[in-house]
Amino acid sequence: MVRTLFALIGIAGAIGLFFLYTKPAYDSVEALRMENESYDLALEKAAELQRLRQSLLSRYNAFNPADIERLHKLLPDHVDNVRLVLDLDTLASRHGVALQNVVISRPNTSTEGRSNVIGPTQRNYESLTLQFSTTGTYEQFKTFLIDLEDSLRIVDVVDLSIDPLSTQGGDLTYSFDIILRTYWLK
């Protein structure tokens, strides 16, 4: 009778141990194994990214710092419109013309955008327009315009109108109304 009791207790203990500990623990083993595999995958990716990082870093170090500085001037982090107006004024005065009636405004993105798709823009840069007028001879303005196109800080001529104004010293002077667009990185 006692032996039977021990046998039954043993069987019940075995079954209880299995269902109360072994089975739940084994289920958690599955989850742990999956977590382990995901860590392995992540470590492989990390190693791959580390190699990529080294490759990119070596390429980055190969860049001339002066070129990177020029790139920053080409597309600055901020609009810095005051500096832009000062630079334009300096450039204009170098060609004997002066900026007048400077107006700065953000373009209407719904009409100005380069795509007709409605929705958030995919561009990672912003732009604003700068309008001014000036007077001078055709040759003065042409050289100013060429320097403007060649300037490191990119400005695009959006609108330009040339109208005759008067004659000074035998040379025709014109009024030039110009709208420029400049860009900066978001």
Added chain:
Amino acid sequence: METGIKSSFIPQAPVVGPSARRRGGSFDFLILIALVLFVASATLAVGVFLYVQFLQSSNASKLQQLERAKAAFEPALIQELTRLDDRMRAADEVLAQHIAPSALLKLFEQLTLQTVSFSSFAFTTNNGTISISMKGLAQSVNSIALQADLLSRSGVIVNPIFSDINRQIGGVRFNFSADVRREALLFRSLVQAPAPQTAPQNPLEQLPPSPFGGQPVEEGAPATSTPQSGDPQAQQQ
């Protein structure tokens, strides 16, 4: 005679039937089964326990490796590289769209006949389309026709339209409007390619350096190197 006295001293034990022995054997077997099951279950539990401990320590170790790898990435450096990549891509896009309207002025300097002058110029861009409009004065309608032909063949001016042609004292006034092929004004292509040579088709029609302000001269007259002065208001009227 029956005395009731047992004639044998050999104890006569009750005969144990085979069923009782069989019952005791089944008890042993049951205990054996129970023992085996319990040992197996305990072994399995211990194995699972050890495996769980192993996996947990392995996961913790790999998590630490990942943290170290993440720190080794230097997020500030990655951000700087990403920013530089964005800047290069954006600059490339902006440069690809950058136009040089001075090329258009140079084109008109080369293509404007000596018998034609323009008094105003308007240049407009809208969603990538470039259009121009000008007011001009020509010596004759033939000059306008020749000018239209030259502009059409330039490859830069698209859909040239001469309108409001009005013969007046001093010449024929006209309005001119056209679209401009954007590719011809792209700064990148202008920098990479040599300047186009667009010689006048008619040697008698020599071209002034400035298409603006000059009065049209007689056909066949020698070209002047500077724009001629005149009353711009009178030209515009």
